Amino acid sequence: xxxxxRLEELWKIYRLATTTVPALRSVSLTIRQGExxxxxxxxxxxxxxxxxxxxxxxxxxxxxxFIGGQDVSALTDNELSDVRNNKIGFxxxxxxxxxxxxxxxxxxxxxxxxxMPRSSRRERSRHMAELVGLGDRASxxxxxxxxxxxxxxxxxxxxxxxxxxxxxxxxTGNLDSSTTQDILDLFDELHAGGKTIIIVxxxxxxxxxxxxxxxxxxxxxxxxxxxxxxxxxL
Amino acid sequence: MKAIHKVDDIVRLGMHxxxxxxxxxxxxxxxxxxxxxxxxxxxxxxxxxGKEAQRALRALGSDNIIIDSVKPPNxxxxxxxxxxxxxxxxxxxxxxxMRGCIPGIIRCSVTHRTQQYAHxxxxxxxxxxxxxxxxxxxxxxxxxxxxxxxxxxxxxxxxPHCVITQELARKLFIFxxxxxxxxxxxxxxxxxxxxxxxxxxxxxxxxxxxxxxxxVPYEVDIRRFGEYTxxxxxGSRSFERVEVSQFILQMADEQAVLDGxxxxxxxxxxxxxxxxxxxxxxxELIEQKKRQQRLWNIMFLSIASxxxxxxxxxxxxxxxxxxxxxxxxxxxxxxxxAKRRDIVVQFLVEAVTLTxxxxxxxxxxxxxxPQLLEHINSEIKTEVVPALLLLPLSMAVGVGLIAGLYPAxxxxxxxxxxxxxxx
Numbered sequence: 001x002x003x004x005x006r007l008e009e010l011w012k013i014y015r016l017a018t019t020t021v022p023a024l025r026s027v028s029l030t031i032r033q034g035e036x037x038x039x040x041x042x043x044x045x046x047x048x049x050x051x052x053x054x055x056x057x058x059x060x061x062x063x064x065x066f067i068g069g070q071d072v073s074a075l076t077d078n079e080l081s082d083v084r085n086n087k088i089g090f091x092x093x094x095x096x097x098x099x100x101x102x103x104x105x106x107x108x109x110x111x112x113x114x115x116m117p118r119s120s121r122r123e124r125s126r127h128m129a130e131l132v133g134l135g136d137r138a139s140x141x142x143x144x145x146x147x148x149x150x151x152x153x154x155x156x157x158x159x160x161x162x163x164x165x166x167x168x169x170x171x172t173g174n175l176d177s178s179t180t181q182d183i184l185d186l187f188d189e190l191h192a193g194g195k196t197i198i199i200v201x202x203x204x205x206x207x208x209x210x211x212x213x214x215x216x217x218x219x220x221x222x223x224x225x226x227x228x229x230x231x232x233x234l
Numbered sequence: 235m236k237a238i239h240k241v242d243d244i245v246r247l248g249m250h251x252x253x254x255x256x257x258x259x260x261x262x263x264x265x266x267x268x269x270x271x272x273x274x275x276x277x278x279x280x281x282x283x284g285k286e287a288q289r290a291l292r293a294l295g296s297d298n299i300i301i302d303s304v305k306p307p308n309x310x311x312x313x314x315x316x317x318x319x320x321x322x323x324x325x326x327x328x329x330x331x332m333r334g335c336i337p338g339i340i341r342c343s344v345t346h347r348t349q350q351y352a353h354x355x356x357x358x359x360x361x362x363x364x365x366x367x368x369x370x371x372x373x374x375x376x377x378x379x380x381x382x383x384x385x386x387x388x389x390x391x392x393x394p395h396c397v398i399t400q401e402l403a404r405k406l407f408i409f410x411x412x413x414x415x416x417x418x419x420x421x422x423x424x425x426x427x428x429x430x431x432x433x434x435x436x437x438x439x440x441x442x443x444x445x446x447x448x449x450v451p452y453e454v455d456i457r458r459f460g461e462y463t464x465x466x467x468x469g470s471r472s473f474e475r476v477e478v479s480q481f482i483l484q485m486a487d488e489q490a491v492l493d494g495x496x497x498x499x500x501x502x503x504x505x506x507x508x509x510x511x512x513x514x515x516x517x518e519l520i521e522q523k524k525r526q527q528r529l530w531n532i533m534f535l536s537i538a539s540x541x542x543x544x545x546x547x548x549x550x551x552x553x554x555x556x557x558x559x560x561x562x563x564x565x566x567x568x569x570x571x572a573k574r575r576d577i578v579v580q581f582l583v584e585a586v587t588l589t590x591x592x593x594x595x596x597x598x599x600x601x602x603x604p605q606l607l608e609h610i611n612s613e614i615k616t617e618v619v620p621a622l623l624l625l626p627l628s629m630a631v632g633v634g635l636i637a638g639l640y641p642a643x644x645x646x647x648x649x650x651x652x653x654x655x656x657x
Binding site: 052055057058077078081082084085086090092096097098099100109110112113114118157161 | 243250251254562563565566567568569570571572573574575576650651654
């Protein structure tokens with residue numbers, strides 16, 4: 001399978017008033033199509049920085065980042081927006097749905113910025129809502145849904161633009177244990193369907209679902225190992 | 235193609251978020267509504283009164299030149315030696331010169347005005363006796379309720395015929411038909427041949443203050459009453475001698491009016507030491523009136539732009555609050571692929587939609603309000619000029635653009651990472 005993400009000696013250095021703080025120190029790694037990965041680490045390990053760079057919300061200070069073969073480490077703000085729009089699907093800890101929009105309209109947001117016509121957008125978002133089992137809630141507002149349901153909407157939104165990678169930031173952090181299980185099962189299903197999924201978390205239970213666990217510490221990759229137990233749980 | 239339906243979508247999006255905060259949007263737009271409405275009402279009143287004034291001037295005859303004799307200002311009490319006659323105004327020689335020198339005259343007539351008494355039975359009323367020529371009817375567009383104006387045959391046969399105002403007819407004849415009745419003016423009998431509907435504006439009539447006026451043929455008047463106006467003041471009698479009270483010319487075309495007025499002024503200034511005449515050119519006055527009106531419009535627009543600026547500040551304020559409130563949403567949109575440009579457009583469209591809606595509403599009210607004003611007070615004349623509606627509307631749109639610009643750029647400048655974490 002092809003490399004879908006490749007980091008080459010990636011540095012991220014934050015310049016504060018008096019000092020400079022390296023958040024990532026020459027990180028190199030490769031993620032292939034269809035992989036199911038957890039990135040773990042304590043707070044301050046560089047985990048969030050890693051997520052922002054992988055999500056093209058931020059640019060590395062040095063080094064190269066290829067996504068789907070495209071070097072995105074030195075793109076302009078506009079170009080990064082396009083990359084996020086077409087190649088990345090975000091799932092956040094706090095769901096991050098737009099409260100004023102309905103479920104369908106929320107799922108449509110990435111398609112909207114792709115410039116897809118309204119009718120095809122509507123069709124696709126309805127399909128996505130059904131995929132995550134919320135077809136009957138399509139015209140509800142986010143606040144009318146439970147946390148688990150909201151996260152399903154967020155996942156549907158992340159899938160809508162058919163991205164190269166799904167980037168989930170503590171996707172179960174705001175959920176109770178049974179809904180956590182639901183959401184993880186949904187990720188497992190997506191993985192089985194061939195999606196490339198990267199979950200950033202500090203929860204071992206979540207990590208246990210994935211096939212590869214990357215642990216960051218002090219801006220370095222501390223360990224990068226296959227998780228042999230993952231397959232058995234599916 | 236892609237851009238076009240994106241714009242359509244963004245407009246929908248803008249309307250959507252305005253609708254969510256309907257109350258706030260309405261209050262914010264109120265400033266714009268009031269500003270647009272007030273400018274339309276002010277312009278409508280200006281236009282209406284302007285039109286009214288122009289109409290009045292046209293009634294004087296836009297192809298006419300009117301030259302009146304006026305009592306010179308500095309001769310008031312100086313003639314305390316009581317029995318000297320005061321000589322002023324236009325003379326027959328002036329009139330002859332003007333007739334000879336001014337090209338393009340279609341018709342012209344002289345008028346001589348004196349004060350007399352009219353008697354009928356026991357009724358005795360002071361009247362203005364106006365002696366003029368039959369053509370005056372055409373020049374001053376005289377309108378009659380009954381009968382006819384004095385005619386050429388009256389002049390030729392020296393007939394003592396007269397035309398009286400409606401007011402005088404009512405006073406003298408009460409309910410009886412005044413036609414073919416004889417009244418006495420001074421000691422001379424005159425037969426009433428017609429009744430004026432209203433006083434010709436050229437003679438200083440204002441419709442309501444028509445007063446007691448008798449119009450007689452010029453030749454008859456000169457023969458019987460002479461050229462003196464006797465004014466009785468408290469102690470003594472003073473005499474005024476005016477040969478021609480008014481000379482009115484109807485000209486062939488616009489150019490003839492303007493040239494004729496210049497020639498008349500030049501002739502009179504040479505012959506008269508004092509300013510004892512007045513040249514009135516309705517056409518010039520109309521032009522002047524129009525200029526004046528344009529000036530007022532500019533002033534109204536300046537006042538309105540101040541209120542639009544105030545409204546704009548309100549819009550900017552609310553948009554800034556909205557940007558802060560929706561920081562999270564901006565972060566989400568940016569993360570999901572919105573460019574800075576998309577965010578700018580989203581907030582700009584919202585601001586412009588708000589002011590445009592306010593502008594349209596303001597126009598709606600601004601069109602209805604003048605009618606209401608006219609209904610309440612019939613002296614107020616208004617006219618809404620459709621073309622002038624576009625001006626305040628485009629100003630409202632412009633205010634939306636300007637007021638939305640800073641908040642929109644502020645929204646777009648937000649860092650998506652921080653915006654996403656915003657509570």
